[in-house]
Amino acid sequence: MVVDCGALATSLVESELFGHERGSFTGAVERRTGAFEAAQGGTIFIDEIGELDIEAQPKLLRVIEKRVVSPVGSSQVIPLDVRVIAATNRDLRTEVNAGRFRADLFYRLNVLRVRMPSLGERAEDIPLLATSFYRELSGNPDAVPPPALIARWSSQQWAGNVRELRSAVERAVLVGDGSMFDFAQGSVSGAEGSYRREKALALATWESRFVIDLIRRHDGNISRAARAVKMDRNHLRALLQRYRTR
Secondary structure, three states: OEEEHHHOOHHHHHHHHHEEOOOOOOOOOOOEEOHHHHOOOOEEEEEOHHHOOOOOHHHHHHHHHHOEEOOEOOOOOEEOOOEEEEOOOOOHHHHHHOOOOOHHHHHHHOOOOOOOOOHHHOHHHHHHHHHHHHHHHHOOOOOOOOHHHHHHHHOOOOOOHHHHHHHHHHHHHHHOOOOOEEOOOOEEOOOOOOHHHHHHHHHHHHHHHHHHHHHHHOOOOHHHHHHHOOOOHHHHHHHHHHHHOO
């Protein structure tokens, strides 16, 4: 079971982790099984643990320490057999010193620590990752990014790690012309002519590929495609007609 603390509203943390009984609070129309209970006999992965509200931290500590959980609104105590893995991009020692993370929870979680090196520290992984993303996003299992792009990507530090690399590969696939962009910075390079004209050309190139690929991925269903990207259906239809006639 995976729980992303960064995506949880403060008011829902306990319900998500520990579950709740019907009628335990406004809107609790039925019993909900929490992530700990659902992970019984397996593993719960708590992502972005550094984002967990400090008021919920002692309750999480109790569950990990006692190996039992009580759903919100219930007096029932459920024994747990669960492996706990937590991850964060924060320095939790600094967070403890600043009073934003409980020291007792930190030491309870910090039994075995595994540090994941940043993508900039493992440049040898970039070609493999970039090629995998390129094939996935292009829909061609045999596609290979141009060597110049691989070289450019391999020289970047990637502060946003794998997510940033994936976005760069996606831009390359959508635009299609690797010589047109500095993908790490998202800027036009080597273009001649006015800024306004080159910008319009680049945008039109990207937009046409985006729209046509979007429709293809939704089997030609304009309504479903529009919902997927939160775009007005008529606007998407107009864009499709514009670029299909080019």
